[in-house]
Amino acid sequence: MLQEFEFLGVLGAITLTIPVVTLIIAWLLRPKKPNPAKQETYESGIKTIGDTWVQFKAQYYIYAIIFVVFDIEAVFLFPFAVALRQLPLYSLIWAIVFIVLLFDGLLYGWRKGALHWN
Amino acid sequence: MDLEFIISLIVQIVMIGVIAVALMTAFAAMVMVERKLLGRFTLRYGPNRVGKYGSLQIIADMFKLFFKEEVIPGHVERTVYLMAPGLALVPALMAFAVVPIAGAPFTLPFQIMGTPITINPWIANVNVGVLYILAIGSLGTYGVILGGWSSNNKYSLLGGLRTSAQMLSYELPMGLAMLSAILIVGSMQLTNIVEFQASYLGGFFWLILVQPVAFIVFYICALAEAGRSPFDLPETENELIAGFSTEYGGMKFGLFFAAEYVHMIVVSFIMATVFLGGWSGPFAQQAPFLGIGYLLIKVAFILFTMIWVRASIPRVRFDKLMKFCWKFLLPVSIANAAATALVLAVLFF
Numbered sequence: 183m184l185q186e187f188e189f190l191g192v193l194g195a196i197t198l199t200i201p202v203v204t205l206i207i208a209w210l211l212r213p214k215k216p217n218p219a220k221q222e223t224y225e226s227g228i229k230t231i232g233d234t235w236v237q238f239k240a241q242y243y244i245y246a247i248i249f250v251v252f253d254i255e256a257v258f259l260f261p262f263a264v265a266l267r268q269l270p271l272y273s274l275i276w277a278i279v280f281i282v283l284l285f286d287g288l289l290y291g292w293r294k295g296a297l298h299w300n
Numbered sequence: 301m302d303l304e305f306i307i308s309l310i311v312q313i314v315m316i317g318v319i320a321v322a323l324m325t326a327f328a329a330m331v332m333v334e335r336k337l338l339g340r341f342t343l344r345y346g347p348n349r350v351g352k353y354g355s356l357q358i359i360a361d362m363f364k365l366f367f368k369e370e371v372i373p374g375h376v377e378r379t380v381y382l383m384a385p386g387l388a389l390v391p392a393l394m395a396f397a398v399v400p401i402a403g404a405p406f407t408l409p410f411q412i413m414g415t416p417i418t419i420n421p422w423i424a425n426v427n428v429g430v431l432y433i434l435a436i437g438s439l440g441t442y443g444v445i446l447g448g449w450s451s452n453n454k455y456s457l458l459g460g461l462r463t464s465a466q467m468l469s470y471e472l473p474m475g476l477a478m479l480s481a482i483l484i485v486g487s488m489q490l491t492n493i494v495e496f497q498a499s500y501l502g503g504f505f506w507l508i509l510v511q512p513v514a515f516i517v518f519y520i521c522a523l524a525e526a527g528r529s530p531f532d533l534p535e536t537e538n539e540l541i542a543g544f545s546t547e548y549g550g551m552k553f554g555l556f557f558a559a560e561y562v563h564m565i566v567v568s569f570i571m572a573t574v575f576l577g578g579w580s581g582p583f584a585q586q587a588p589f590l591g592i593g594y595l596l597i598k599v600a601f602i603l604f605t606m607i608w609v610r611a612s613i614p615r616v617r618f619d620k621l622m623k624f625c626w627k628f629l630l631p632v633s634i635a636n637a638a639a640t641a642l643v644l645a646v647l648f649f
Contacts, residue, residue, distance in 0.1 A: 186424040186425055186426045187424065187426060189312055189316070189397070189423055189424040190394075190397055190423075190424045190426070190432075192312070192313055192316060193316050193320075193393075193394055193397050193423055193424070194390070194394060196313070196316050196317060196320055197320055197389075197390045197393040197394055198386070198390055200320060200324065200389065200390075200393070201385060201386035201389050201390065201555050202386065204551055204554070204555065205382075205385075205386075205551055205552070205555070207366060207551075208365070208366050208368075208370070208550060208551035208554075209370075211366050211367055212366070212367055212368060212369050212370055212550060212551075213367075213369045214369065215369060218374075220371045220373075221371065221372075221373050221374035221375075235449075235452070235457065236454075238457075238461060242461055242464070242465050245465050245468070245469065245622070245626075246464075246465075246468065248626075249468045249469065249471075249472065252472050252630075253471070253472065253475070256472065256475045256476060256479065257431075259476075259479055259637070260430070260431060260479060260482065260488065263479050263482040263483045263486075263641075264482060264486060264487060264488055265486075266483055266486060266641065266644060266645075266648075267486050267648065271645070274641070274645050277641065278638060278641060278642065278645075281634060281637065281638045281641070282638070284634060285631070285634050285635075285638075288626075288630060288631065288634070292626075292627065297622075297623070297626045297627060299618070299619040299622050299623065
């Protein structure tokens, strides 16, 4: 099994070369005529007003927080799904309770208005 | 290090190279097929000038991308800006690793130094295949977010942020849809999932038959994850001027473009493997090459429907996109997983 993960590493190395090689070939082939006007922001032909990296809507971060909670809980469910056949009824009931709690968390966020985009 | 191990390693490396090249070729063919089909869907011819029936169009496009002068704007965060296209492409290619393309290993008709050569029909058959797919799939988000952020352009930043919110949100129902499938099979290894489907109901116990809801949820999430229409908000042309890729040009844009298409192709392979029986079909166990054929037919069908969706459904608004995911898809997929677990519990106890 460990060998299989080594193959994943090999695959990662090979796939990494694809973008690198294409970018190098493009770099060798393409014309280079720099010009200050070309280096400006492509923003409807107008210079950016103010700083670009501004503070953004908090809504994005609320979604991110809910996502982290759900993602971790979903990962806990995977081992349970694999072992379902071997589990006694007792642990099965607890797994379903866990799913219900997950759902309850979603309902809580929903009621609090965390899922509302305005 | 014995000889057998070295030979198997070399064979595997060659196999990886072949698959990587095949995926990039599939991307090129896919662009062509999509443009042709979109043309037909809208009562046009599509590209038909370069080569017979426009078949060389993609090669012309590739040359254009290679020879295009690349403007790196002066205000970008240079290192991240250069890395982002690669970061988008690599995970899309890597997710293919665990997909079994045939039922049995191929044996080559000759031997090297007295050792018979067998080629495994997968790159790496890890036992946590599904988790691997989900993990690699979420890495793909980084390329787009970092590309949008490093461009130092408000449109790009907005595009990047939207993408992150969209991809993260749609990952949850996708994982839960996979969970419903795993509940039935009882294994996360993709080879086991296919063998399970091939071993009941005369080889046609496809999981789509018992998990239609999970399949539909997965399909919708696959469209959103690959940034396909109607969920192509990352690159909305008319409001964000192509979003995260506004400041990219030439081959760097080409890599982003490739990433989207490779993502779409690989996710179709995964969908065909988990829900449509993968390589399984009549006589696929005896003749592995038939298995590849079956898998490709299924994948081609899924890709065709994806293009069809693009031609039919207009883009959704961002708040509706988030609402649809969190208030509809997620509850549905949780309920589906819970219902599956309950039914299985009733059947087994």
